[in-house]
Amino acid sequence: MGTKGKVIKCKAAIAWEAGKPLSIEEVEVAPPKAHEVRVQIIAASVCRSDTYVINPAFKEGLLPVILGHECAGIVESVGPGVNNFKPGDKVIPLYVPHCRKCKFCQSPLTNFCTKFSEHKNPIIEQELMDDKTSRFTCKGKSIYHFLGISAFSQYTVVKDINLAKIDDDANLKRVCLIGCGFSTGYGAAINDAKVTPGSTCAVFGLGGVGLSAVIGCKTAGASRIIAVDINSDKFAKAKALGATDCLNPRELNKPVQDVIVEMTNGGVDFAIDCAGGSEVMKATVDCTTVGWGSCTFVGVNVNDKGLTISPVELILGRTLRGSSFGGWDVDTVPKLVSDYKNGKFNLEALVTHTLPFEKINEALDLLKQGKRWVYFQHLSVENIYAWQSADARRSQQLHQ
Numbered sequence: 001m002g003t004k005g006k007v008i009k010c011k012a013a014i015a016w017e018a019g020k021p022l023s024i025e026e027v028e029v030a031p032p033k034a035h036e037v038r039v040q041i042i043a044a045s046v047c048r049s050d051t052y053v054i055n056p057a058f059k060e061g062l063l064p065v066i067l068g069h070e071c072a073g074i075v076e077s078v079g080p081g082v083n084n085f086k087p088g089d090k091v092i093p094l095y096v097p098h099c100r101k102c103k104f105c106q107s108p109l110t111n112f113c114t115k116f117s118e119h120k121n122p123i124i125e126q127e128l129m130d131d132k133t134s135r136f137t138c139k140g141k142s143i144y145h146f147l148g149i150s151a152f153s154q155y156t157v158v159k160d161i162n163l164a165k166i167d168d169d170a171n172l173k174r175v176c177l178i179g180c181g182f183s184t185g186y187g188a189a190i191n192d193a194k195v196t197p198g199s200t201c202a203v204f205g206l207g208g209v210g211l212s213a214v215i216g217c218k219t220a221g222a223s224r225i226i227a228v229d230i231n232s233d234k235f236a237k238a239k240a241l242g243a244t245d246c247l248n249p250r251e252l253n254k255p256v257q258d259v260i261v262e263m264t265n266g267g268v269d270f271a272i273d274c275a276g277g278s279e280v281m282k283a284t285v286d287c288t289t290v291g292w293g294s295c296t297f298v299g300v301n302v303n304d305k306g307l308t309i310s311p312v313e314l315i316l317g318r319t320l321r322g323s324s325f326g327g328w329d330v331d332t333v334p335k336l337v338s339d340y341k342n343g344k345f346n347l348e349a350l351v352t353h354t355l356p357f358e359k360i361n362e363a364l365d366l367l368k369q370g371k372r373w374v375y376f377q378h379l380s381v382e383n384i385y386a387w388q389s390a391d392a393r394r395s396q397q398l399h400q
Helices: 048-052 172-179 181-193 208-219 232-240 256-263 278-286 311-315 333-341 357-368
Strands: 008-015 023-029 036-045 070-078 090-093 136-138 141-143 155-159 163-165 200-204 224-228 245-247 270-273 294-297 319-322 351-355 373-377 381-387
Touching: 008 136, 008 357, 023 155, 023 357, 036 090, 036 172, 048 357, 070 172, 090 172, 163 333, 172 181, 172 333, 181 208, 181 270, 181 294, 181 319, 181 333, 200 208, 200 278, 208 224, 208 232, 208 270, 224 232, 224 256, 232 245, 245 256, 256 278, 270 278, 278 294, 351 357
Parallel strands: 200 224, 200 270, 224 245, 270 294, 294 319
Antiparallel strands: 008 023, 023 136, 036 070, 036 155, 036 373, 070 090, 090 163, 136 141, 351 381, 373 381
């Protein structure tokens, strides 16, 4: 390709200040160092996590930064010591590393890695490479990475332990969704909640993650899937993907958890919170049956006070667990891509909008309005596609 070992100049969307729009700039992307891979980003999408760092209320983010972490691309070049990737490979970068050496990577119980899980706030982790420097420069200034990926750049550099190699014929315009949102929701149902055939389920929040959880519940064989959101416009899509019932808490005369308990003769077997916030977390617990009710928490509201729970609710047999990236890692993501290719689930149903790259800030606005986008770019910027996503503000108001 003629760029190996050289600095690449390309376009990227930079967050210079919190609360301000992203700015499309020319950046310099340095060659990969040891155990690093430079990737040409072909497709990417916006996730709510991308917006936390530029929220003025979030005090921990480092600026300036190139955001984005849900993407797919093609290997441009590799650094010394990289043996599992070569130029031309199709890949999905993952914010969850997999070193294969630590106690977490060697355990079948988690997809965490010491490189990721030892930090209190992973949203701001991996802002620099292992040598504590950045591979991005703009106007002579070093620019921080985001979650080890920085997908809002035409080229990026990631560690080889954050990269999943996928099939050469994979459609990057769709499997980029596997880089975060789809995998998170689908895996929460399949891998973490372990939804069983014939069971009853409730899914809170019908954004990209929540709809993917609905797909996971249906794939697992659930007999009843109750989808909950304050935006009734999402219900048709949820039913098309497998939901049997849809509830809007704002249209009920009692708490949604009480309605679910009445509908299911005592509560559902599995409840998955894809919205976040203390009120939704409490509803997730309360709508499950005593004896064996399983609650899985996926959604995050960074500034929320969290869940307060009585031990009695656990003594009665309910279990609570969290889910990160749906339990997948760099070794299992390729199987997800193969399942998509073989028709096990439908990613096309999640895509909604198309925008040019220079309208990336409009794409962020769509996210806030309850949409989600995916943009495609090669050496020149081309298109932005959108897919369903939870409206963060609405999700936090589910029970207001």
